[in-house]
Amino acid sequence: MKYVIVSPRVGTPGEIYNPDIVVNLGALISGGFIKPLEEHVEEVAEEPAPAAPKSAKTKSNKASTEE
Amino acid sequence: MATTTYLSNPVVTVNSVDLTDQCSAATLTRTVEALESTAFGGTARVYTGGLENNELTVTLYMSYAASETYATLAALVGTQTNVQVQPTSGNESATNPKFILTGAYLETLPVLNASLGELSTIDITFRGGVYSVDVTPA
Numbered sequence: 001m002k003y004v005i006v007s008p009r010v011g012t013p014g015e016i017y018n019p020d021i022v023v024n025l026g027a028l029i030s031g032g033f034i035k036p037l038e039e040h041v042e043e044v045a046e047e048p049a050p051a052a053p054k055s056a057k058t059k060s061n062k063a064s065t066e067e
Numbered sequence: 068m069a070t071t072t073y074l075s076n077p078v079v080t081v082n083s084v085d086l087t088d089q090c091s092a093a094t095l096t097r098t099v100e101a102l103e104s105t106a107f108g109g110t111a112r113v114y115t116g117g118l119e120n121n122e123l124t125v126t127l128y129m130s131y132a133a134s135e136t137y138a139t140l141a142a143l144v145g146t147q148t149n150v151q152v153q154p155t156s157g158n159e160s161a162t163n164p165k166f167i168l169t170g171a172y173l174e175t176l177p178v179l180n181a182s183l184g185e186l187s188t189i190d191i192t193f194r195g196g197v198y199s200v201d202v203t204p205a
Contacts (some may be wrong), residue, residue, distance in 0.1 A: 007134035009085045009162060021149050022169070023083045032133055050108035 002037040009033060078153040078165075079125060084139045091188070092126035095166050108158050121168055121198045124149050129166075129180060129187040137178070140191065142174050144176045150193050158204040170194030 003025070010033045011017060017034045017059045030066040079090040100117035131137045147170040160163045171193035181187045 007084075007092050009134050009139075019083050021083065021151075021167075023145055024143060024148045027082055027139075027146070027148070028084070030142045031084075031138035033138075 003029075003034040004040040005033070006030075006035055007033040011024050070162040072154070076155050078151070079155050081125075082137055082143060082148040082150075084134075086125075086127060086139060087134065087149055087156075088125065089128045089136050090125055090131065091128065094125075095121070095123045095124065095152050095168070097121050119198060120194075121171070121196055123168055123193040124190060125193075126188055126190050129189050136189070140176050141174070141178075143173045145173070147172050147196070148193075149151060150196070159201045160204060161202045165201040167199045167201060168193060168196035169199065 005011040005015050005017045010019075010028065016037070017028075017044065023033070024060050029036075076087075077090075078085070078087050079093055080086065088151050098120045100120050101114040102117040103112060104115045105112045127136050129136050137171060149166050151165055151172050153159070153163060153165040155165050172195050173191065173193055176191060177189045179187075180189050
C-alpha cells in the first residue's frame, strides 16, 4: 500500500511516502502525517475544477465589443 | 588540545517525523550491560559484555497542534519505533554521524506538563533498540 505525505515534517507534501527505515505507519496516519494514496486520489478528484478567471471573461467581452 | 562541541542545531527524528524545532535537549546513551565473569582464582572483578540497553532521552516543547509533538507521540506509547539524532543538520559523515536506535520502546508520555507562565515541555525516554551509526552521505 502506498501513502502520500501530508505534513512537511516527514517530507514534501503531495509526494509518495517512501521511508528508508522501518516506521510505525499507524502512528503516522493517526497523527495526520501521511494518508493512503487512494484517499488522496479521491480527495483530489472531488475537488471542483477551478472557475475561469474573471479577467479572461472581461477580456473576451471587451474583444467582442470592439468587434 | 581540548575541544568542545556546541550543539546548536542537532536533528532529532522520531518515527521519521522531524521534531528538531520542538526539541531543546537530547541524550543518547549506548550501554552494553556488564556481566560479571569473575571466577575463583581471580584477584579482581572482571566483566564481559551482555545485552545492549540503549536509551534516548529528549526534551520537547509540548504542542497539541496538528503535526506537532502530541500528534507525533500519542500513538507511539507502548510501541517500538525508530529514533535518529544527528549533531548538525548536514549530510551524514564521519564528523556528523547519525545515531539510530531501531525498535526503541516508548514506555511513557507525559500528556500534560504545565506551569503558570512557562512554556510546556516534556521529557521522554526511548528505551532499548538496536544501536547503529550512519556516516554515509544520503
